[in-house]
Each structure stands twice: as C-alpha cells, then as structure tokens.
Amino acid sequence: MTGTSTTVVPKPRPPIEAAAPAGELPMVTQPALPFFEIETLRAEQFIPNAKEALGSMIAEQAQDKLIRPVFNWAGRNSLFPLHWGLACCAIEFAAAFGARWDAERFGVVPRSSPRQCDLLIVNGTVTWKVAHKLITLYEQMPEPKWVIAMGNCATGGGPFRTAYSVVPGVDKLVPVDVYIAGCPPRPEALLDGILLLERLIQERRE
Numbered sequence: 001m002t003g004t005s006t007t008v009v010p011k012p013r014p015p016i017e018a019a020a021p022a023g024e025l026p027m028v029t030q031p032a033l034p035f036f037e038i039e040t041l042r043a044e045q046f047i048p049n050a051k052e053a054l055g056s057m058i059a060e061q062a063q064d065k066l067i068r069p070v071f072n073w074a075g076r077n078s079l080f081p082l083h084w085g086l087a088c089c090a091i092e093f094a095a096a097f098g099a100r101w102d103a104e105r106f107g108v109v110p111r112s113s114p115r116q117c118d119l120l121i122v123n124g125t126v127t128w129k130v131a132h133k134l135i136t137l138y139e140q141m142p143e144p145k146w147v148i149a150m151g152n153c154a155t156g157g158g159p160f161r162t163a164y165s166v167v168p169g170v171d172k173l174v175p176v177d178v179y180i181a182g183c184p185p186r187p188e189a190l191l192d193g194i195l196l197l198e199r200l201i202q203e204r205r206e
C-alpha cells in the first residue's frame with residue numbers, strides 16, 4: 001500500500017502597509033491568523049500557529065520592526081505583579097494565587113523585585129507615611145507598567161478615608177488603570193480585574 005503525502009504550503013505574510021509614525025510600532029493590517037484567535041485554539045493547533053507567528057516576529061525584529069499585536073499578546077500573558085501587601089486586602093491577593101483560584105494560569109506571576117515587575121497591585125490602606133515608598137517602588141518598575149487599585153481603601157481610602165493619616169485613593173500618588181471595589185474584594189474580583197487589564201493591554205496601540 002502506498003501512502004499519500006501532502007505538502008503544506010506556508011501562507012505568505014501580508015505586507016506592512018506603511019511605515020508607522022515616529023515613536024509608534026507598526027501594525028499588521030491582515031495577519032494570517034490574529035493572535036486573539038491563536039489563543040482560542042486547542043493545544044495541537046496552538047503550537048504550530050504560535051510557532052509560525054513567533055517565527056514571523058523574529059524575522060520582523062531582524063529588520064528592526066516589532067509588531068504591536070505580538071508585543072501586546074506577549075505582555076498581556078506574562079504580567080509580573082509586585083509582592084507588596086498593605087492590609088486585609090492582601091490576604092485576598094494571596095488567596096488568589098493559591099491552589100483554589102490559581103491566578104498563575106493567566107500568566108500572572110508575582111515577583112519580589114520592582115525591577116522585574118510590570119504590575120503594581122495596591123491592596124490595602126495606604127497611609128501618607130508609606131506614600132513615598134509606594135512612589136519609589138512604582139518608579140523602580142520598568143516601562144510599560146500598570147497599576148490596579150484593589151479594594152475600597154486603595155480606591156478611595158475606604159472606611160478610613162477621613163483619617164488624617166490615610167491617602168484618599170492611591171490615584172493621588174500613581175496612575176491607576178483598573179479599580180476593584182469591595183471591602184475586601186474576593187479573589188474572583190481580583191481575577192476579573194486582571195482579565196480586564198489584560199484586555200486593555202491587548203487593545204493598546206501607543
């Protein structure tokens with residue numbers, strides 16, 4: 001019995017239409033398979049498609065061109081939050097990374113050095129006494145970076161917002177991308193906030 005063989009012809013990559021304005025990364029106009037579709041594939045299809053896409057990225061990088069969707073795709077799936085808990089909300093943060101909620105399945109891996117982190121999750125009551133420490137940690141994080149205000153205290157001072165010692169919202173100190181309500185918010189709410197941030201990163205263009 002003779003077997004039949006099939007030849008897989010790779011799809012040609014679409015051209016990049018025009019040079020991006022200075023300071024912006026170029027966009028692919030019609031990618032062979034958009035990255036948000038690749039993420040929905042099952043494992044046996046995901047690996048060859050991701051391999052093709054990453055091969056294209058390396059080729060584009062060799063020409064000093066980075067493709068924004070690829071950059072966003074990688075960034076949104078490898079968030080490194082800083083280990084930094086302030087009060088009761090930090091317990092919910094810790095629970096979100098335990099076996100039951102397993103936040104790491106979304107590619108979120110806490111790190112202990114701000115220089116390795118791109119996500120600051122402020123979880124707890126921020127006082128003016130630690131405000132300068134929070135700003136220092138934020139400034140030590142490399143760009144691009146994001147901030148989640150987790151819980152009522154971080155969002156607006158919570159039950160202590162009228163106290164002389166409490167910062168009435170961490171957005172008085174650093175720019176906040178996602179606010180999570182609750183006192184405390186449950187781990188599911190934190191996961192929801194992380195997924196919202198991942199969507200924002202996916203749509204990022206600048």
Ligand code: SF4
Nearest residue numbers: 088089151153183184
């Ligand atoms: S929001 Fe509530 S649970 Fe969270 S740190 Fe403030 S008082 Fe504690």
